Amino acid sequence: MKVLIAAGGTGGHIFPGIAVAKEIVRRSEASEVLFIGTARGLETKIVPESGFQLSLINSAGLKNVGLVNKVKGMWVLPRSFIEARKIIRQFRPHVVVGAGGYVSGPVLMMAAIMGYPTLVMDSNALPGFTNRQLARFIDRATLTFEQALPFFGKKGVVIGNPVRSEFFEIGRKVDAGSFHILVFGGSQGSRAINDGMIEALPLLRVTGERLTLTHQSGENDYENVRAAYNAAGFVNADVRPFISDIFVEFEKANLVICRAGATTCAELAAAGRASIxxxxxxxxxxxxxxxxxxxxxxxxxxxxxxxxxxxEALANEILRLLNDAEATQKMGDSAKKLSRPDAAERAVDLIEELKMST
Incomplete structure (x- = not known):
């Protein structure tokens, strides 16, 4: 089976696509998966590191961007369709999947025009702008929330958000006397979370050596965040611009401080980790x-x-959970109950159904 997956921009779009791609290959090593993205997104790093091929097209967003960028996006759009058409013709996939990001729009639209079976993966309660526009043209849609069903009608099925299998292999955190926190603001980092954590560090000195930290800062804030940890006395903190194997850090963590994107929520549930x-x-x-x-x-x-x-607010919440191991563990157990370990499998079931329908 040959599957083309359009996914780009942030890890929240790319990693569910990776989870599905790995399930495709797990079922049959003879299967071929090709990703389509842009040169500006994290896909140029994540996709090759995950063992998959990546083709690039020019594409830009049209929603929630300024006037200048919107004009640029409209200017690039015809080229996006032409480049997507060329890749589809060359690869000749059995099914084309859109996992998110503005690259999905031209790829899925062109695939539909060319008569290829198409599937959208949407992880939000309110589907994204691109997916709402694509709803009438695609064949099937996998969804995370029941609230998204009306946008896709009978084409939609709620399966959860596909998560890499490594997250489900993470066991319950054993109390070893230390308390480890993972801080990350999504795949590109978060200035607000970085600043909040920097302000909290002096208030966390009271924990002594019991508290250990890993912090994904993003490229732009890396030097500033690293210096702040050193200045606050946390010289052994693991500060990195980007962590590709984030599931390894989830396993170490008692607590995760993070944004609330759909993929992050699904990963927290799969790992069974407490979070702020x-x-x-x-x-x-x-x-x-x-x-x-x-x-x-x-x-x-x-x-x-x-x-x-x-x-102060962040430090108070950290100290509360650090000093109440039972509450922290209960929170992680509650997250685990929300996990959907079969989401990637069910997505591939639908992909195989679409292949058989052609």
């Missing part, structure tokens, strides 16, 4: 806050809104 969620306020339709509220409502996370984020 800081939703991105500029996310479309405030969907990150809704994601976080869903986890908080199940006792699977705690939340600090970005407008309320201070070093």
């Amino acid at each position: 969620m800081i939703p991105l306020p500029s996310a479309a339709d405030d969907h990150q806050r809704k994601n976080a509220e869903a986890l908080v409502g199940q006792g699977a996370a705690t939340m600090i809104l970005q407008k309320d984020l201070t070093g």
Whole structure:
């Protein structure tokens, strides 16, 4: 089976595609998976490191961008269609999948025009702008939330958000006397989370050597964050611009401080880890806050809104959970109950059904 997966921009779009690609190859090593992305996204790093081939096209977003970028996006769009058409013709896939990012639009639209079976993967309660526009043209859609079903009608099926199998292999955290925190603001880092953590560090000195930290800062803030940890006395903190094998850090963690993107929420559930969620306020339709509220409502996370984020607020919440191991473990167990370990398998089941229908 040959499958073309369009995915780009952030890890939240790319990693579910990787999870599906790995399941395809697990079922049959003879299968071929080709990713399509752009030169500007993290796919240029993540996809090759995951063992898959990547082809690039020119594409740009049209939603939630300034006027200049919107004009640029419209200018690039015809070229996007031409380049997508060329790759589809050369690869001749059995099925074309859109895992997210603005690259999915021209690829899936062109695939539909050319008569190839198509599947959209959408992880939000309110589907993204591109997927809402594609709904009438694609054949099937895999969804994470029931609320998204009306946008796709009978084409949609709720399966959960595909997560890399490594997250499900993470065991329950054993209390070893230390308390490890993973801090990351998504695949590109978060200035607000970085600043909040920097302000919190002096207030966390009271923990002594019990507290250990790993912090994914993003490229732009790396030097500043690294220096802040050193200045606060946390010289052994593991600060990195980007962590490709983030599941390794999830396994070490008692607590994760993070955004509330759909993929992050699914990874927390798969790993069964407690979290302090800081939703991105500029996310479309405030969907990150809704994601976080869903986890908080199940006792699977705690939340600090970005407008309320201070070093003191963050430090207080960290210290509360550090000093209440039972509450932290219970939160992680509640997250685990929300996991959907068969999401990638069910997505590939649908892909195979689409292949058989041609």
